[in-house]
């Protein structure tokens with residue numbers, strides 16, 4: 125049977141609702157059913173992990189500098205104090221693990237792990253779905269072929285809004301106009317928006333393709349849109365599920381599980397209940413893994429995305445873009461000021477006695493004072509800093525290109541990695557350090573900075589020296605640098621995961637996303 129199911133009388137005016145697509149499609153093929161439920165599963169994980177990430181910096185902005193009180197939405201009652209140091213980490217909020225994966229407070233490393241483990245498969249599933257849509261006649265369900273869909277959809281909307289059910293076509297063959305339009309929007313508007321706004325948040329991408337976040341106004345606009353897309357998905361989900369239930373749940377469940385149009389067999393319904401229970405069980409399992417096997421999340425993420433990113437976005441070179449007038453009036457501070465006596469002593473004397481120690485697998489280990497470093501050269505860049513927590517800020521940084529250091533000390537050919545040790549400690553104690561690939565250290569705008577916004581670096585922002593490697597996230601930009609070491613691999617340093625946050629908080633080794 126290839127014609128539209130019509131339950132009304134021919135002269136019924138509601139029939140207009142059915143006329144949007146001339147052609148009709150019979151049933152739901154198995155690939156469509158599979159893609160639909162895989163998508164459901166991924167969305168649950170992506171949204172829950174996303175919420176956990178969001179709460180690590182619970183404010184949304186449309187400006188790049190993220191000044192407190194300039195947010196358009198916040199999920200925290202905190203008013204940022206002006207009279208004391210209030211770091212971005214202090215600002216992180218608790219989120220209930222029912223909503224967030226893994227939830228709780230400042231679990232952004234694991235949350236990003238779950239988010240990014242699933243992103244490639246979510247995207248792949250979407251691509252498979254859309255390709256098959258067009259290789260079969262299933263696109264006829266979704267793609268409007270006439271502008272008539274707009275008044276028709278409005279007509280359906282008025283019915284719903286006035287609590288009258290329009291005469292529904294049988295979804296097995298044909299959607300009503302509003303339904304078709306909303307499915308179209310979810311697939312062809314929300315999904316691309318989610319991907320583009322997500323990509324815009326990557327420091328490597330933002331620093332190379334400045335036009336991408338501009339599609340959303342700016343980098344924080346992209347973060348806000350990413351959130352709004354999530355809200356739209358959630359809104360759609362609630363309405364979609366409600367409509368599916370009230371328009372004949374048993375029949376609809378058979379459509380989207382078995383691909384049959386059976387109004388009384390409850391098999392489909394049970395399958396769906398099974399899928400929901402599986403998704404809940406997986407969420408509970410993911411919660412358990414997050415707290416008992418966090419390294420697994422980190423390693424799986426590295427396995428899936430490590431190589432993928434190393435060979436793609438990590439390769440991007442930052443390109444200059446920002447101007448003096450783009451410099452943010454505010455810049456969130458992060459990290460704990462060093463408590464080491466050595467650093468405090470050096471600070472007392474404005475770091476006149478400071479000597480940067482550079483060694484490891486090099487031909488020519490050196491110790492250099494600030495003055496000596498300054499004589500080696502200087503580069504100034506205005507760039508955007510991306511904290512893993514979600515905030516950004518544009519600042520000018522002045523300092524010595526790391527390239528100059530490399531030329532001076534002559535690392536052994538086996539060196540792949542550079543370690544930067546801080547005078548400061550990590551969140552959970554122990555020396556703060558991070559590693560960078562030698563490749564990234566040699567990229568444009570990779571510098572050891574002693575200047576911020578044309579002033580000497582202040583203590584809070586990392587005096588006497590801090591790192592800038594612009595295709596990476598903020599936690600890789602070690603502040604209060606004590607010494608530098610050239611090594612063959614990050615695996616022999618600290619706990620072996622590439623940095624203090626990588627060791628203790630399961631952050632990514634490569635922070636280009």
Ligand SMILES: Nc1nc2c(c(=O)[nH]1)N[C@H]1C(S)=C(S)[C@@H](COP(=O)(O)O)O[C@H]1N2
Nearest residue numbers: 456457458459511546548556598599601603
């Ligand atoms: N030594 C040290 N360096 C550090 C940190 C830290 O805690 N200790 N925090 C990192 C993080 S998470 C960020 S976002 C930036 C913050 O730099 P800012 O204070 O200039 O904003 O510094 C990075 N460098």
Ligand SMILES: [Mo]
Nearest residue numbers: 511512598599
């Ligand atoms: Mo950060």
